[in-house]
Amino acid sequence: MFILFRDSDTMAHFLRIKSLFAKLFSKKRSRVGIYGPPNAGKTTLANRIVRDVTGEALGPASEIPHETRRARRKEGVEIKSDSGSKLMIDIVDTPGVTTKIDYHEFLEYGMEQDEAINRAREATEGVAEAMHWLREDIDGVVYVLDSTQDPFMHVNIMMVGIIESRKLPVIIVANKIDLPDAAPQRIKSAFPQHPVVEISGLEGNNMDALYAKMAEVFK
Amino acid sequence: MIQGVQLDMISADMMSKMTSYEKIRLILDDVHNGSVVVLEKGLSPDEQGRLLEATMMEIAPGGFSGIEIETYPAFDGDKSFVQKLFGKKNKEQHLMVIGPVEQLKMLTRDKDRLIAWASAPQ
Numbered sequence: 016m017f018i019l020f021r022d023s024d025t026m027a028h029f030l031r032i033k034s035l036f037a038k039l040f041s042k043k044r045s046r047v048g049i050y051g052p053p054n055a056g057k058t059t060l061a062n063r064i065v066r067d068v069t070g071e072a073l074g075p076a077s078e079i080p081h082e083t084r085r086a087r088r089k090e091g092v093e094i095k096s097d098s099g100s101k102l103m104i105d106i107v108d109t110p111g112v113t114t115k116i117d118y119h120e121f122l123e124y125g126m127e128q129d130e131a132i133n134r135a136r137e138a139t140e141g142v143a144e145a146m147h148w149l150r151e152d153i154d155g156v157v158y159v160l161d162s163t164q165d166p167f168m169h170v171n172i173m174m175v176g177i178i179e180s181r182k183l184p185v186i187i188v189a190n191k192i193d194l195p196d197a198a199p200q201r202i203k204s205a206f207p208q209h210p211v212v213e214i215s216g217l218e219g220n221n222m223d224a225l226y227a228k229m230a231e232v233f234k
Numbered sequence: 235m236i237q238g239v240q241l242d243m244i245s246a247d248m249m250s251k252m253t254s255y256e257k258i259r260l261i262l263d264d265v266h267n268g269s270v271v272v273l274e275k276g277l278s279p280d281e282q283g284r285l286l287e288a289t290m291m292e293i294a295p296g297g298f299s300g301i302e303i304e305t306y307p308a309f310d311g312d313k314s315f316v317q318k319l320f321g322k323k324n325k326e327q328h329l330m331v332i333g334p335v336e337q338l339k340m341l342t343r344d345k346d347r348l349i350a351w352a353s354a355p356q
Binding site for chain 1 (some may be wrong): 272278279280282287289290291293295296299300301302303304305335337340343344
């Protein structure tokens with residue numbers, strides 16, 4: 016469509032009205048944050064979701080804790096369930112949440128002291144950033160837990176409490192079910208009030224069940 | 235001189251008269267001094283989030299490494315039928331134990347018992 020305007024004032028007026036209509040009638044895309052303690056497999060899961068949809072990866076994953084030290088967002092990810100439900104969201108991969116960071120932990124992975132100290136500094140900023148996102152900019156949460164670890168750690172109870180107090184929809188993911196020590200039942204008993212989906216982000220097991228639950232919970 | 239760990243047990247009444255910022259400052263100042271803080275009534279979820287953020291800002295490599303924190307009873311998994319029926323929430327009424335991570339270690343935690351080990355500041 017081509018529109019001719021009499022003068023610049025008329026054009027500015029038209030653009031203002033157009034912008035107002037766009038704001039009124041455009042549906043805001045939900046931002047879904049992937050949260051959890053360090054090394055739960057958040058980035059592996061985020062990569063799996065984004066790769067399934069776009070073929071790209073969101074960020075590097077590593078066995079060294081706090082590999083993700085900045086929140087990373089991928090916009091416009093369309094989740095499709097087997098039943099045909101669709102959901103368009105932004106995925107936000109966040110740094111692992113913890114109450115303590117000691118640079119000595121990184122030395123055990125063969126890092127030099129300066130590199131370890133730098134990583135610890137960035138990790139503390141990353142945790143604060145993740146909490147800020149949760150307070151201000153997240154509409155729903157996928158909370159990822161390692162099925163081989165104790166789900167009753169205080170940081171998990173605290174984070175789920177914060178998510179509940181903000182009335183955000185949440186899915187608990189029992190990740191790493193491909194490992195022999197995995198006990199996803201413990202996670203289900205820890206959080207009976209929330210949907211729990213058992214997956215392996217690394218192997219891609221049961222991702223369809225997760226997508227179906229996301230389409231249901233975050234619609 | 236007696237070597238040991240200072241416990242700072244704070245009543246719910248005292249905490250109720252403080253702002254969120256005052257509570258967080260009191261806790262972190264105590265923890266920085268090597269004390270273990272026991273709150274009769276734990277922090278709200280929002281206050282816990284802010285405590286976490288403030289803790290992260292104060293971590294210094296080679297110095298303060300963060301906090302160990304636990305609530306008691308630890309979780310609400312076994313709510314009574316009446317609590318479930320009326321949706322009663324009592325998370326904020328739980329005891330909360332907070333200490334420097336270098337000195338406080340939680341050994342056992344379940345819904346009826348919390349065992350922690352504390353060492354004196356170095």
